[in-house]
Amino acid sequence: MAPAAPRAPRLFLGLLVLSLCCEACKKVIFHVPSELEAGTLVGRVNLKECLQSAELISSSDPVFKILEDGSVYTTSVVSLSSEKKTFTILLKDIQEHVEKKIHVNLVADEEKTQKTRHARDTVLKRTKRRWGPIPSVMIENSLGPFPLQIQQVQSDTAQNYTIYYSASGPGIDQDPKGLFYIERETGNIFATRAVDREQYPSFQIICFASTPDGYSPEVPLVHTIRIEDDNDNAPYFTQDVFEFCVPENSKPGIIVGKMVADDRDEPYTLHTTLKYRIVSQTPPVTPVFGIHSDTGVITVLSPQLDRELVSKYTLLIEARDMAGQPFGLCTTGTAVITIEDTNDNAPSFKNMQYEAWVEENRVNVEILRISVVDLDEPGSPGSGAVFEIIRGNDDRSFEITTDRNTNDGILCVAKGLDYESSKQRTLVIAVNNEAPYMLAPHSRQLAQSTSTVIVHVKDVDEGPVFKPCFLRLEVKDCEQMGTLIGRYLAEDPETGNSEGICYRIAPGQCNWISIDEKTGEIRTTKVLDRDVGDMRRGQCNMTVLAIDRSGKTGTGTIQVIIKPGNKNYPRIAKTEYIMCRDRKPICLTAQDADESPFSMPFVYRVADRSLSASWKVTRHNDKSAYLSPKGEIPFGKYTIPVSVSDNGGKQGVTYITVNYCNCDTPSDCSEDHTISPHVFPRADPNVTLGVWAILAMILGSLLLLLILITICGCCGSGVMHRQVTDDCANHNLIISNTEAPGEEVMDHNVIPLQNTNDQGGYGIKTGDQQTFEMVKGKGHTLESIKGGGHQTLGSVKEGGGQPMMDTCRYSYSEWHNFTHPRLGEKVHLCRQDEEQKHSEDYLLSYNYEGKGSLAGSVGCCSDQHEEEALDFLDQLEPKFRTLAETCVKR
Incomplete structure (x- = not known):
């Protein structure tokens, strides 16, 4: 037979934070055949003896499944082979935080194995089974007699075995306990008393079939007992009183509200099919409302809803089940319908004419109160009066407002009246409502209500x-x-x-x-x-x-x-300026204490005719202008009178001091920025040193110092016979991109260069041929070959003009005194010429030419004598041979 689906244990979602007290309460031994098919009942364990309220029931071995009643079933084929099989049933009480275990041992029994096989063969031959009856039905509130048989269950295996029947579940061993029981031998199910369907609409019990020795040849049957409904509950309304509102003069068919009733009997049956009807209406006038019998929706029937006649209706509504048939159960409910007010009544004045008296020149004084009649609900927008003076108040001398407490109109004087001008004033006042007027059905449009007020002005003795x-x-x-x-x-x-x-x-x-x-x-x-x-x-x-x-x-x-008058002339606030050699125009801004039209626009001009030839003023905007020289002017300070005129012709003169300075920025300008002619004989006396010029001087001094160190390192003291090193060669070879042999390198214009790690270098080329050369000979001195002064470093050091013996060791101050005037002059001349001629004497960069030669220096600083062997030139690499041949003096 097919296995029935047992009731799944409830799952607890979440993490069990508190630890559970775990203990083993007992051991159970089952004697079973050595081979068990899937879905076979192994046995039943009394779980309540171990834990009364087990919320989670699980097995340590997934091959076995545990039901809530303690039944143990196999989920797949199990083969014991005469061996014991052990697993654990785990019981948990989440609320009490208790956990207990039941150890189950399965022992293979040979006799049961043979009997099971015989039974299996017998089952395969049968064609009819009665272990799955249809659900049972029991009538609610049955009168008996009890016990009342409601069903019988039988197993086909009863043909071969002695079968005993049992059952568990709600109504048997669970609440409501004792309601049903099953006969052990016959499988008849009986009810012991009547059942209320509204409390227990159905029951699901588990039926078991087993042999006297405890073996179950059938899977437990889940059997449903349904309780058939009896119309034992009358309908009831969900509210004691239903309150609705509807505007007066509503059209027929407008929905007012819905009555809602319910029934506890079985849904979708005649026991819960309700019908509604209006039993009575208060006041008992012509019915003005109707109700839909199926839905309970109340609608308007008559268009004669007038709040001024009836402001509230009370309806008694009946709800009956059994589709409204006379034998159905019924109940009644109350609906209160309030008629909302609309402005269907126009206000009107009690009197059509009024008179009032007021003294002349009185202001903000009440002179009259006007009453109106309105049938609409008091205090609502439909009855709130709004007054308006529609005639006789062209000069706005009167005002009328509404007293919210009494709904009266209050007429006041807003401006003083003049008795001499008018002794009497006639006003026409109209009244409306705050809400717009709505014409009631079958009514005629009413004209706006108006009233006339005659105001008499009293004469009084007035002041001037x-x-x-x-x-x-x-x-x-x-x-x-x-x-x-x-x-x-x-x-x-x-x-x-x-x-x-x-x-x-x-x-x-x-x-x-x-x-x-x-x-x-x-x-x-x-x-x-x-x-x-x-x-x-x-x-x-x-x-x-x-x-x-x-x-x-x-x-x-x-x-x-x-x-405003033109009593102030414009003044230039700032009067001292610095102009650098870029001759950037100076922006002059004037201020005038007068207001428009005696201030801007300003007109600027140079007041001194003699200075207007060399200085000019250019308009910038209405407030400022630019001051700049017209042509070339010498450096120095200038005082320029500038005349400024305002829009009214008022003129003032302000003296502007301009310091025309040889600088790059105004902050660089100082008293010593002007170069005197005696400082640099070859330079323009007006040329001053800039930041780049000073930087170039420092770099030049450092470069010459490195040249001196290189020469001294290569030459040594006296006449020395040593091998030329790579460093000396690198410091004497000019690295260039020339691919062909150059000119005679022994020329005195060649300058020693510094090269660090053969990454390129810088050379200094001088246009006036004033260079230095290390001359081989006794003295090893620097001599000016083509210079005009024939001044050597040795002469500078000794204070004379004769060369002397030295070891190429000079102090920094001596080199600085010798090179600073000449190098500084060249650097300061850079970029002074428009054709950039002097820029040729600036630092020139050369590209990288490769590693140094193994032959060492072949330049002018070599301390080898001409008679010494130059055999090392024969071992040079091919790319250096041409250079070596060029450098050897022939």
Whole structure:
């Protein structure tokens, strides 16, 4: 038979953090055939004797599977071959953190092996099996009699064996315990009492078939007992009261809300098929709502929803199962529907005409309250009144607002009224709502409600009135004290003239303006200057008082504005500049304390005619200009008068000092940058040393020092007979890219060069043939062959002009004194000529020519005499032979 799927043990997802107390509680021995097929019941272990609440049940050997009732099955074929097989059942209680083990030993039994084989042959011959019945059905709330047989299970192996039946699972040995049992010999399943389907809709029990000795020829059967539903539960509404809202004047078909009921009986049966209906409506007027019988959705039936008539409806709703049939169970629920207000009632005035009185010149005073009637819900936007003066308020003398507490209109005076101008004012006021008006169905459009208000103006004795009430006066800057700038007069409204009126300026006003007490003339009390005191603001606002004979006072405002004047001339702030030999133009920037239009644009020019021939000013923008020389000028300091004129024609002269310096940047300029003619006889006296020139002098001095060290190292002291070394050769050969034999290398223009590791070198070539050469002979001195002065290093050292014996050992100071004037002169002449002629005397770089020759030096510094053998030249490599032949003196 096919194995039934046992209930899988629950899996615990997560990590067990706390350690479990693990112990072995017992050992179990099963006598089984030596060969077991997959799905064979090995035996049953009482797990609860070891651990009452085992949440995880597992086997140490995957060949064996453990069910919740303790049944042990094989998952694959097992062959014992008369040997013991041992595995462990592991039980875990996650909540209590307990772990226990059951050791199981399988012992092969020969008798059972033969019996099993015989049974297997018998099973293969049968054609009909009854071990898998259909699920059983038990009616809910059955009246019995009990015990009530509900099913019978039988195994086909009962034809060959004595079979005993047993069962476990919910309803048998699990809650609700004792509800079912199975007869051991017949396999009949009985129920002992009635069952509530809503509590236990079905049961799954495991049925076992085994021989008296404990062998199970069948896989356990999982049998389902389904409890058939009985209509024992009436429907119920999910809420005690359902509350809905719908706007008044809603159209038929508008959804109001949905009633929701439920039933605990079996879903998708007649026991839970509900029907809804409206039982009653309060107030009992014409029905205005309907309900969908299947869905419970409430909708509007009548268009006559008027909140002003009925503001709330209460519906009693019935829900009945069995599809609404009379024998079905039913319940009732309540729905309360509130009618929301809409602005379907226009406001109207209680009175069509009002009268009010106010004294002239009164401001911000309430003169009238106007009441309106509105049937819409109080406090809602549909009833909130909004008033508007639609006629008679062109000058904005009146304002009307709404009192939110009473919904009345409040009429106020915003500007003082003049009795002499108008003794009476007529206003037309209209009223609307905050929300837009909505016309109710089957209603006519109403005209906007209006009311007329007649305002009577009372005459009072008024004070003087300035005309105009605000006077603006302009005065020029620099006006003298006592200047008349205007007149400000007031009139008596009653008489229309200015007689008997006195004028004063209210205290705390600006102190540079005064007003005549009788005539109202306005004069200056100080010289006006926008740069002094409170006149810097450029204006003054004053309150003027006008007082009549009766002591009545009127006020007016004067604004005096000081117009800017052209009292300042432009000045150049920075007056000292440094101009280097690149003659970069100097940017001049002027400032003017005046305001527009007496400031920019500025006009610059050189004020001195004699200097305008050599200096020029070029416009940059409205504020600045460039100053630069027109042609060649000598270095030195220049003082240039520059005239600057503003837009108003005001002119000022500023003297600009320009230090024209022989420098690269202004920071390099100092007093000793100008070169005097006696410093370098061959150089231009105006030429100064730059950064690169000084660097070249230092490099040249170091180069000559290295030449001296090389010569001394090669030559030694006196006349010495030694082999020429590679270093001496490298320091005397000029490395070049010439591929053909050159000129006679013994010429005195050849300069010793320094070469470090044969990576190329630098040579100095002088245009005036003033060079030094190590001459073979007694003295080993440096002699100027083609120089004009016939000055040798030896003569410099000894202070005379005669050569002397020496060992090529000279101090640095002696070499420096000899070479510095000549080399410095050449370096300073570099790049001074536009044709770059002097740049030929600069340092020249030569490319790499290879390693040094094994023959050593073949230059002029060799200390070998002409009569000594030069056999080593015969062993030179081919590429050096041509050079050797050229260098040997013939």
